[in-house]
Amino acid sequence: MRIRPSLSLILSLTVLSLVVLGLTSAAFAQSSSAPAGRTLIRAGHLLDVHTGKLLDSQTIIVTGDRITAISSTASTPASTGDTVIDLGSLTVLPGLIDVHTHITGNPDFDPYRELTGTDAKDAINGVVNARTTLMAGFTTIRNVGASGYVDVDLRDAINAGQVPGPHMQVSGPPLGITGGHCDENLLPIRYHLTGDGVADGIAAVQQKVRQNIKYGVDVIKICATGGVLSKGDSLQASQYTLEEMKAIAADAHRLGLKVAAHAHGAQGILWASEAGIDSIEHGSFIDAAGIAEMKKDGTYLVPTLYLEDWMMESGHLPVFYQQKMKDAIAVAKPNIRRAYEAGVKIALGTDAAVYPHGLNAHEVEVYVRDLGMTPLAAIQSATLNGADLMGWTDRAGSLDAGKWADIIAVDGNPLADVKLLQDVKFVMKAGVVYKGTGAK
Template sequence: MILRQRPAVYLCLALVGATLSTAALAQQQEKTAATRTLVRAGHVLDVKTGKVSDGQTIVVAGDSIQSIEPTASVIAGPGDVVVNLGGMTVMPGLIDVHTHLTMNPDFDPYRELISTSAKEAINGVVNARTTLMAGFTSVRNVGASGFVDVDLRDAINAGQVPGPHMLVSGPLLGITGGHCDENLLPIQYHVVGDGVADGIAQVQHQVRQNIKYGADLIKICATGGVLSKGDDPQASQFTLEEMQAIVADAHRLGRKVAAHAHGAQGILWATEAGVDSIEHGSYIDDASIAEMKKRGTYLVPTLYLEDWMLENGHLPPFYHQKMVDVSAVAKKNIKHAMESGVKIALGTDAAVYPHGLNAHELDVYVNQLGMSPLAALQTATVNAADLMGWTAKTGTLEPGKWADIIGVEKNPLDDVRVLQDVKFVMKAGVVYKGEGGGAK
């Protein structure tokens, strides 16, 4: 999606930190006072195997899982907090590797032009909470102007506002006049997107600058996009050599690279350059599929947005036709990639449609593309954690990992749509929704 690029205008997120309720903040600050938190679950789902274990207690110490044991063998001690989830099915918190928390689904060009980093910071606080309450305890934020997502991540980590664990990219890297530039204003304004860079030396500088100001990963625009003026989703943007330079610097400096890519040539070049994930992948073909399988590159489809946008979107004509064209081919091509064995991690492009509807993406994978429910859940847990480099921290319920736990009314392997109504959310040992939750 297009990013509204603006000069860096920072707003102290403490001004909007009141969205974190007093009860949740107190719980976060005082959780170490309790010996343990005992999450008593009717059923615990192992997302690696699909096995369901009944009558289990997840023992949480601090922000991590200490053990998972039969409830009958875990006796509450003095100071323990007991969370009784009755007959709920419990599983690891979900992960969305393609979000834009500082943005909202309003693509009136005038509104895009009057956005500021201050407004986007406020958006981020609201949307981070919404995303967490929907059961998504970790996200990658792949594009924000003014490094606002860096500030949002830091505010969440400091306990100022509620939100998921975040990896953030800062401004997207793109070419002059491409999907990640600012193309709505005429030349006399001389407005250039935050991450625009042309040529090997400039793209290397931009990678290093993004890392200097706090980026956890690098996001590039390898092709044109849909929600941007004057570019073609099928046309390549960066050259192969430019992308190779980007990836070489990013990887040497310990950052992964995500590539926005719709067109087949751009997908292939980005994969050959060594990016870690292809975002969207609408026109993916057999050559790209073969190269991605060879290199172990992840595909991050963003498909539910097409359904939502075609039904509810009110786009300017220069966006609308591109949305229609991409939507006509993307699901067929991505289903082929899935069936061919390309690794899939769940991403939604939340902000193209309203935040909090992220789990609808799983419904598309299962009920439109034919993916098994377990494989779909793995895209939002095991696979997504692997892509983020967080396998040791999250993605499954195991001792030593973050206590990121969600609960739903029935087994999502029987109906994946149940994840659209998550009843219980714990992130890093703090309950935000459900029994004992303070941020309601």
């Protein structure tokens, strides 16, 4: 998704503060802190995403924001002071992870609406969409692109308990070339409007990486090729050169951050992997050379495929985006299936904002139906693999002692029907219940 350039960082900060103050009631402040003492979650069934085993009658012991133990319910009696949450026959599994969202955006691509957007509106969108995403069972996301560092402010507000939302890693403004997918190309020269992250040449991209880190990002996002939702560029044309991408990856890695590359075209995919980029986002035109390189380098592929289904059913794009969307849809699923079958690592991403937030779990169904994944592999792409890509295997992605108490529950066996993940009945994030039994 193309990100609108910053119009007012100061206004963004002010409005986000007002939104935060408006939502922070005494009741919410109490509910956003994990309860003191132990919480015992009684589950009819528990899915071990490491092995695919479905364990019956399990109790997850939560202390503060962490899981401290998991054992059979029969051997885990409640003690005085414990809080017991009985989920009956529901199946619990770890909170899901979406590594490609645009939490501050919505699926409205009318050019006038794009050009009259503000960081303030994005901040408000982010507060609403973060809650929607959490309630859908996605307790962790990576936000890859937002103007004015609005996603940095949103992450911090969530972490402070001021507004509800997932754990977040954020990129701030994505880096891109002049006139490329991450620039602003809708206005003529007289307006001299340039995207926040535009940088050309090795020195400039190094400065932009460092600037984003200065303002608090967790991951660097770049545009390696053209995109669908941008005017005047080609999906298949590489935008950053191999040398520029190497410079980006080297600086980001040296400073402790990973890099995600928006890339549809085959050349850009190949170069990004060769440059040491950690993940390829979209990957529509990936070819044999790119597949081989990604497998060799251990580069993650982050498909964003459900949006294609949604776009064909409900999307309304301006004419100058329509053909590019059709071109991507024509090749993406078979190409990505070949990459998966060849052994390229897959982490679930959705491009939420290109379709409505909260439908993220439909991506799991697409992976099973169109990529040939088993239900367990598809669920692992949204749990273990997402946590691995984010560098958060010590805190998310599975139900293990020591990790965040990020727990969801569904009515039935998701290994038999992954569509159950589209109707989550219970959501706990970091020991706090936001949906279902025990929610405040």
